[in-house]
Amino acid sequence: GSVTATPDKPVYTWDMTVTVGESSTWYQAAQRFAETLSRESGGRMKLRIFTGEQLSAGDPAAGVEQLMNGDKDFSYNSTIIYAGIDPRFGAINAPFLYRDYDEADRALQGGATAAYEKLSSEIGVKMLGFGESGFRQLTNNVRPVNEPADLAGIKVRIPGIGMFTDIFRRLGANPTTMNFSEVFTSLQQGTIEGQENPMDVISSAGLAEVQRHLTVWNYVYDPLILGMNQDLFRSLSPADRKIVEAAAADANAFQIETNRGLEQQQIDEQSKLMKTTVLTDAQVARFRAAVRPLYESYEPVWGPEMVRAVSPER
Amino acid sequence: MIGVVLFGSFFVLLLLGVPVAFALGMAACVSLVAMGGFGELSIVPNVFTASVASETLLAIPFFILAGVIMEYAGISRRLVDFAHACVGRRKHGLAIVVIIAAFFFSAISGSGPATVAAIGSILIPALIRQGYAARHATSLLASAGSMGIIVPPSVAFIIFAVVVSDYAGVSIVRLFVAGIVPGILLAAALVVASLFLPRTQPVKVAAGAGAGSGGGHGGDRGDGGDAGSPPAGEGAEAAASRGLGASFGKAVPGLLVPLIILGGIYGGIVTPTESAVVAAVYALLVGLLVYREISPRQLYRILVTASAQSAVVMLIVGAASVFAYVVTVNQIAENLSDALLGLTGNTVLIVLLAIVVLLIVGAFIDAVSALYLFVPIIAPVLLEAGVDVTTIGVMMVVNLALGLVTPPVGVNLFVAAGIAKVPLAEVVKGIRPFFAAGLVVLLLVAYVPELSNWLPDLLGF
Amino acid sequence: MQRSSSERVLTTAENVLAAVPFAVVAVVAFVNVISRYFLNASLAFTSELTVNLAVWMVMMGAVIGLREGAHLGFSALHEKATGIARQVMTVLITVAILTFLVVLLYFGVDMAIAQLDSGRATPSIRIPQWLFTAALPVGALFGVYRTVQASRAGFRRSTMDSQPSEEADR
Ligand code: NA
Ligand code: NA
Numbered sequence: 001g002s003v004t005a006t007p008d009k010p011v012y013t014w015d016m017t018v019t020v021g022e023s024s025t026w027y028q029a030a031q032r033f034a035e036t037l038s039r040e041s042g043g044r045m046k047l048r049i050f051t052g053e054q055l056s057a058g059d060p061a062a063g064v065e066q067l068m069n070g071d072k073d074f075s076y077n078s079t080i081i082y083a084g085i086d087p088r089f090g091a092i093n094a095p096f097l098y099r100d101y102d103e104a105d106r107a108l109q110g111g112a113t114a115a116y117e118k119l120s121s122e123i124g125v126k127m128l129g130f131g132e133s134g135f136r137q138l139t140n141n142v143r144p145v146n147e148p149a150d151l152a153g154i155k156v157r158i159p160g161i162g163m164f165t166d167i168f169r170r171l172g173a174n175p176t177t178m179n180f181s182e183v184f185t186s187l188q189q190g191t192i193e194g195q196e197n198p199m200d201v202i203s204s205a206g207l208a209e210v211q212r213h214l215t216v217w218n219y220v221y222d223p224l225i226l227g228m229n230q231d232l233f234r235s236l237s238p239a240d241r242k243i244v245e246a247a248a249a250d251a252n253a254f255q256i257e258t259n260r261g262l263e264q265q266q267i268d269e270q271s272k273l274m275k276t277t278v279l280t281d282a283q284v285a286r287f288r289a290a291v292r293p294l295y296e297s298y299e300p301v302w303g304p305e306m307v308r309a310v311s312p313e314r
Numbered sequence: 315m316i317g318v319v320l321f322g323s324f325f326v327l328l329l330l331g332v333p334v335a336f337a338l339g340m341a342a343c344v345s346l347v348a349m350g351g352f353g354e355l356s357i358v359p360n361v362f363t364a365s366v367a368s369e370t371l372l373a374i375p376f377f378i379l380a381g382v383i384m385e386y387a388g389i390s391r392r393l394v395d396f397a398h399a400c401v402g403r404r405k406h407g408l409a410i411v412v413i414i415a416a417f418f419f420s421a422i423s424g425s426g427p428a429t430v431a432a433i434g435s436i437l438i439p440a441l442i443r444q445g446y447a448a449r450h451a452t453s454l455l456a457s458a459g460s461m462g463i464i465v466p467p468s469v470a471f472i473i474f475a476v477v478v479s480d481y482a483g484v485s486i487v488r489l490f491v492a493g494i495v496p497g498i499l500l501a502a503a504l505v506v507a508s509l510f511l512p513r514t515q516p517v518k519v520a521a522g523a524g525a526g527s528g529g530g531h532g533g534d535r536g537d538g539g540d541a542g543s544p545p546a547g548e549g550a551e552a553a554a555s556r557g558l559g560a561s562f563g564k565a566v567p568g569l570l571v572p573l574i575i576l577g578g579i580y581g582g583i584v585t586p587t588e589s590a591v592v593a594a595v596y597a598l599l600v601g602l603l604v605y606r607e608i609s610p611r612q613l614y615r616i617l618v619t620a621s622a623q624s625a626v627v628m629l630i631v632g633a634a635s636v637f638a639y640v641v642t643v644n645q646i647a648e649n650l651s652d653a654l655l656g657l658t659g660n661t662v663l664i665v666l667l668a669i670v671v672l673l674i675v676g677a678f679i680d681a682v683s684a685l686y687l688f689v690p691i692i693a694p695v696l697l698e699a700g701v702d703v704t705t706i707g708v709m710m711v712v713n714l715a716l717g718l719v720t721p722p723v724g725v726n727l728f729v730a731a732g733i734a735k736v737p738l739a740e741v742v743k744g745i746r747p748f749f750a751a752g753l754v755v756l757l758l759v760a761y762v763p764e765l766s767n768w769l770p771d772l773l774g775f
Numbered sequence: 776m777q778r779s780s781s782e783r784v785l786t787t788a789e790n791v792l793a794a795v796p797f798a799v800v801a802v803v804a805f806v807n808v809i810s811r812y813f814l815n816a817s818l819a820f821t822s823e824l825t826v827n828l829a830v831w832m833v834m835m836g837a838v839i840g841l842r843e844g845a846h847l848g849f850s851a852l853h854e855k856a857t858g859i860a861r862q863v864m865t866v867l868i869t870v871a872i873l874t875f876l877v878v879l880l881y882f883g884v885d886m887a888i889a890q891l892d893s894g895r896a897t898p899s900i901r902i903p904q905w906l907f908t909a910a911l912p913v914g915a916l917f918g919v920y921r922t923v924q925a926s927r928a929g930f931r932r933s934t935m936d937s938q939p940s941e942e943a944d945r
Contacts, residue, residue, distance in 0.1 A: 015643060052480050054642050055361075057635045062364035069889060071357045084898045123893060155811075162899030165820050176811060177822045179370045181475065182585060185485035185775060190582030330864055331853030331930065332871045333846035335837075339875040359883040359911050366833050367826045367907075372804070375832065379801060584808060591804040617794035618839065625793070625836020626845050632833065633875070680847055722851045 003043040008237070013046045016074035019060050019081070021051050023204055025262065026076045026224065029131060029255030033074075033226075036247035045243070047074070061085060068124040070229045076255075078133055078222055079116070080159055087162075088119055091306035094295065095167045096288035098221050099281065101135075101260060103312045108223070115309030120225060126233040128248035131224035131255040133198045134263050138219070139211040140194030141187065144277050146215075148172065148290040157183055157195040163298060167219075170291050180205075187211060198222060200259065203266040208273035216267060216278040217287065226252055317646040320345040320637070334683050335626075339633035345640045358636050365635030366628055369587060370476055370486070374469050374631075375624035376590030377424035380571075380597050381432065382620040384422055386608050387601025389568035390432040393418045396565035399558045408444050409454060409508035412437050416458035417501050420465035421572035422593070424472075426681075426718040428623070430459030430729040438734045445514040452734045453719070453744030454511070456726035457504055457752065460715040463681060465497035466490035467575055467590065469627060470681045470711045477638075477689040482703040486586045487579055491770040492704045496712055496759050503751035510747060567600045580773070627682055634686030647690035654695045661699040665760050668692050669713060676717020680725060684714050701763070708766040712759050716752045719745055789842065789917055793835035796828045820899035827897060827907040834914025841872075841921040844930070853930065861929070869926040876915040876922065883911030 005011040016033070018026040027049065034047035055072060056062035060081040066072040068085075083090030092112060098104040113130060120127035138145060142154045152172040158164040160177040168175035176192060186192045187210040195207070196219070202208075226248050233241065270276065279287075299307050324341035328334065339358075346354040365371075384390055397414040401407045415433045423429050434455045441451035463470040471489040478484065575593050578584040584592060601608035608616075641647050658664060671692070675684050689710070696706045718726040721742045731741045759765050803825050807818045840846045853864050887905040895904040 048643075048645075050642060054480055055639060057361055057365035057368075057639075058476075058479070059364035059367070062360050065886075065889075066357065066360055068893075069356060069360075071354075071360065085895050086893070087898070160822060160898065162820055165899060174811060177369065178585060179368070181479050181483060182370065182485055182487075184483075185487045186582070186585060188582075188774070189487065189580065191579075191585055327871050328849050329852055330867050330871070331848060331850045332868050333848035335846055336872045336875050337848070339878075340871045343875060343878050355878050356882050356885060358878050359886045359908065362879065363830050363886075363908060363911065366830055368829075369822055369826050372800070372825060372829060375797065375829070376801065376804070379797070583812065588804065588808045591801055592808060594801060595805050614790075614794060617797050618790045621793040621797040621832050621836040622839040622843065622845060623836075624797075625833045626840045626847065628829070628833040629837040629840070629846070678849055723847070723849045725847060 005044075009042075009044060010240075011044045011046075012041075013048065014073035014232075015048050015050065015055065016076075017050045017053055017055050017063055017072060018076045019053055019063075019078065020201070021204075024051075024200065025255050025258045026131065026133075027051055028258060029251045030074075030076060032254050033247055033251035036250055037243065040243045040247060041240070045240075064125075064227075067227050067229055070124075070231055072229070073232055074226070074228050076131055076224045076226055078224055080161055080222060082120075082123075082225060083161055083163070086119070086123060087301045088303050088306050089116075090161065090163055090298070091302035092116070092223060092310045093163065093220050094298070094302075094310070095163075095219055095291045096284060097310065098218070098312055099284070100218065104221050104223075107310055107312050110313050111309045115306055116225065119306070120227060121230060124230045125225070125227040126230040128226045128228055128245060129252045131226055131252045132259050133222040133224055134200065134259055135218040136196050136198055136220040136222055137202065138194060138196045138215040138217060139202060139207055139213060139274065140215075141190075141210075141212050142193050144213050144215070144275060145217075146277055146279065146283055147286055155191075155193045157186070157192045163294070166294055166297075167291055170294055171287070183207075184210060196220075199263045199266040199270070203270055208270055211274055214270055214274040214276040216276065217284060218279075219287065224255075316345050316349055316640065316644045317649070319348050320640050320644075320646065324637070328678065334679050335629040335633045338630065338637045338683060338686075342633070342636040342640050349640075349644075357639060361636045361639045362632040366632045368476070370472065371628070371631060373467075373472055373486075373587040373590045374424065374627055375620065376587065376594055377467050377469065378428065378624045378627070379616075379620040380590060380594040381423040381425070381428045382616050382623065383594055383597040383601060383608070384568070384571065385432045386612060386616055387597055388605045388607040389422075389571070389597065389600060390415075390419055391436055392561070392565045392605075393568045394433055394436050396561045396569075399561040406509055406511065406513075408437075408441055409446070409511060410505055412441065412454055413458050413501050413504050413508065416455075416461055417465060417497065418569070418572070420459075420461040420497065422467075422568070422575070423462050424467045424469040424590075425627075426459045426462040426715065427725045427729045429462035430455050430726045431733070434459070434730055434733045438730065442734070446511060447514075447744070448734055448736045449740045449744035450511050451744075452730040452736060452741040453727075453748055454504075454508060455733075456719045456724070456730040456741060457745065457748035458501075459726045459729070460718045460752065461497050461500055463715050463718070464493050464500060464708075464712055466493050467586070468493060468711065470685065470714060471707060472586070473631070473682050473685045474689065474707045474711060477685055478693050478703060478707065480690070481693050482697055484703045484707060485775070488704060488770045488775040489707050490576070490579065490586070491773060491775050492708050492766040493711065495765050495769050496708055496755060499758065499765065500712070500715075500752060500755045503755050504748060507747040507751040567604050571597065580775075630680065630682045631686070634683055638686055638690065641687075641690060647694070650691045651694045651698075654691070655698060659699075661701070662761075664695060664699045665701065665709075668696060669709075669756065669760060672710060672713040673716065673720070676714045677720040678723050679717075680723070681711070681714035681717060684717065685710065702767065704770065705759070705763040705766045709756070709760045712752075712756045716749065716756060719749060719752070785917075785920075786842070789835055789838050792913075793832055793839055796831040796835070800825045800828050800832065823897040823899055824902070827902075827904075830907050831910040831914075834910040835917070838914055838917040838921055841918050841925060844925065850930070865926060865929050868930060869922060872922045873919060876918045880912045880915035880919070883908060883915065887912065 003011050018030050020026055030049045037045040037047055053060050053063045061084045064077050067075050079089045080093055117127045140154050148171050155174045156168050157178045158175045165175050320341055323344045324337055327337035394415045397411045401410045419429050419432050438451050438455055472486055475486045575589045578589045718724055727741050731738045803821050807821050810818050856864055887908040890905040
């Protein structure tokens with residue numbers, strides 16, 4: 001039924017975007033968020049969800065700008081996209097920063113989440129916690145990648161952020177940027193020979209059809225910011241803020257749990273379709289050593305505060 | 315409600331005579347203000363720049379640049395000469411030369427009017443001298459030029475791939491390959507139609523007197539011929555009197571361009587965007603070093619011309635993206651799609667309905683605008699009806715290619731009329747047989763998915 | 776056509792602001808292909824430059840389009856109209872084009888200022904983003920002038936007989 005707005009019970013219609021499609025855990029979590037908001041507010045909070053960055057002509061960075069200036073209300077966006085706007089956001093995407101999810105979780109609870117909330121606030125975004133795209137893994141057609149030398153000369157498609165170029169150049173690969181919609185065909189044609197993405201993307205895009213080798217190396221941890229326009233958040237009544245924050249926490253917890261559950265399943269499935277190597281700690285250590293010099297050049301970019309906040313508590 | 319404001323104000327502005335790009339942008343602005351006041355307009359520059367600053371769409375200016383360079387380099391004229399040497403001596407040979415040359419140039423150029431302009435300035439006067447009425451000469455050129463967006467490379471397929479990605483994924487490369495067979499079909503259909511053209515006794519004119527003089531005029535090209543266009547060549551008739559071998563030799567650098575573009579993409583060497591820039595550089599080298607028809611100082615002029623031509627398309631992309639934003643936030647396309655699906659569940663009828671809608675739309679607006687406006691409405695309906703995305707792409711592009719030659723807004727007609735210096739109405743009088751030929755191909759493509767899918771499947775795209 | 780020297784300067788400025796970004800984009804993109812395939816050295820970071828420069832190319836190219844009447848549209852009714860009706864239509868067309876340009880100008884300035892304030896720069900080369908966004912207000916400003924000019928001429932220069940930019944020959 002319809003809801004009547006009164007001064008103390010305003011009615012809202014909000015827009016939210018997610019970068020990926022309807023089959024993603026991002027979208028499922030956004031739907032759950034919408035349902036919770038509607039239920040807990042007695043139907044006063046309506047959330048419309050748009051996939052594929054449809055509100056910004058497919059451009060996620062422009063989508064974050066919309067969130068910053070209030071043209072849009074909510075979004076799930078990777079910190080990698082935020083780093084395109086303010087490079088300090090890239091600190092948590094540092095290469096080989098965390099070994100596994102336990103380590104990442106400890107860092108998030110130990111100060112990283114608070115640091116990102118503060119950082120988001122500086123650009124006009126109220127961060128309602130982290131979701132998760134997961135660890136990014138590598139596929140390619142040239143050879144199994146077990147150590148840095150194996151990447152030599154491989155043409156790898158990467159996100160259009162400077163740090164990713166530097167990581168792959170450092171490792172001797174030949175990185176290139178490309179619209180994701182062209183990746184499948186380009187892998188098939190050989191225009192590119194490899195790519196890196198979270199398991200969910202690798203699996204749902206069916207890349208195994210055009211890729212021979214999968215390397216599970218957890219090289220970049222990729223959290224999602226559930227962001228809300230800050231002015232909008234501040235305009236809410238304390239009670240409504242609580243509803244939004246609780247619904248967001250529930251959606252994030254659901255998203256992370258679903259994503260991690262699926263990831264192991266996806267690794268199992270994909271390893272039947274591609275020759276899969278899960279790198280040992282010793283192997284990962286060699287990669288970490290190879291990219292170590294990057295930390296020196298990027299730490300000034302991220303700033304000491306962010307570097308400290310994301311550092312794993314070993 | 316917003317949907318009525320949006321589409322209503324768009325069509326009012328369009329009919330008033332506001333250029334399509336500005337009508338799209340303005341209709342979107344009016345709707346945004348209606349949705350939530352002037353503050354909503356802050357979305358406009360955000361969406362505009364996001365849509366224009368796209369790596370995929372960079373292919374469009376590059377393909378346009380390559381086309382302009384090739385015209386200046388004299389490549390198009392040599393392609394015409396070669397086509398003429400192949401078939402020019404037969405009855406109706408010159409008409410067939412037009413179609414073959416247009417096919418060659420379509421494999422270089424990504425746009426319809428560019429194709430008409432490139433070969434029209436040479437071939438329209440030649441056709442008229444051979445006894446064809448101006449209305450037939452111009453309408454033949456305009457129709458043959460519509461292969462420009464069907465035969466790869468194609469600006470229309472690039473836009474389709476970008477816009478349809480919200481509903482179904484298909485790569486630009488697959489669409490490019492899918493356009494080849496329908497392109498050949500259209501060429502064949504146009505040949506058949508041209509065999510029935512009436513002709514009077516040829517006018518005797520010294521070879522080369524008129525042919526090849528002047529570049530393409532007007533259209534959306536923003537460039538005329540005269541001072542900066544390629545120097546007058548030998549003329550098609552003269553070429554026909556020389557050997558096949560000689561003209562082939564001269565045309566080889568031009569004939570290599572499609573090989574570089576398509577071979578480069580299909581061979582996995584370059585992306586579509588990169589292939590376009592490689593083609594432009596290659597054409598430049600041919601023009602500077604092989605044919606020596608481009609002087610370095612002409613480069614500036616080429617760049618100005620190409621940037622204006624690209625901007626005409628890309629401004630539509632930017633404005634149409636703002637328009638599409640209003641459509642998306644108000645879920646207008648979904649409502650229209652549902653309404654369409656509610657009309658009938660019969661696939662044959664739904665496809666026919668889509669064709670009729672696009673024929674009407676194509677009469678009034680260009681292919682790029684039409685794709686931004688109608689892919690979100692039509693593609694989900696056709697997908698739901700079980701049509702595959704490749705067929706949808708080819709069908710919509712062939713449909714809108716017909717729009718290039720349907721009045722009142724048919725860019726190819728404008729360009730052909732401009733070259734021949736005849737009134738638009740005169741060109742329109744001659745278009746019927748070619749339009750009919752195109753319609754047959756459109757129906758075949760729409761109802762026989764194998765025509766689009768066979769080649770890309772065979773080659774594994 | 777009589778052309779004042781200020782007109783010539785303006786035309787040159789428009790052409791240069793469109794042609795130079797185009798040339799840079801094309802050269803950088805080509806060098807990227809060459810370096811990737813022949814030198815095996817990626818210049819992946821250059822894509823943020825080429826993609827963003829396209830905004831300048833588009834805005835200034837669109838101004839040339841306004842100058843030369845190259846923007847496509849349905850002009851049949853406007854051409855047929857006479858007298859007051861035609862004048863009214865001319866005014867309405869002008870207002871529509873100008874309004875869209877003014878939106879790009881006003882909100883483009885807003886966006887550029889917001890980017891300037893937040894210090895947003897391209898991810899790899901760190902070129903301030905507002906330098907690209909500035910193409911919107913700058914292009915719109917040139918566009919406003921060209922629209923008023925075309926309006927005075929009654930938008931008579933249809934797409935059919937548009938002339939080449941004479942300046943480009945020099
Ligand atoms: Na083409
Ligand atoms: Na038309």
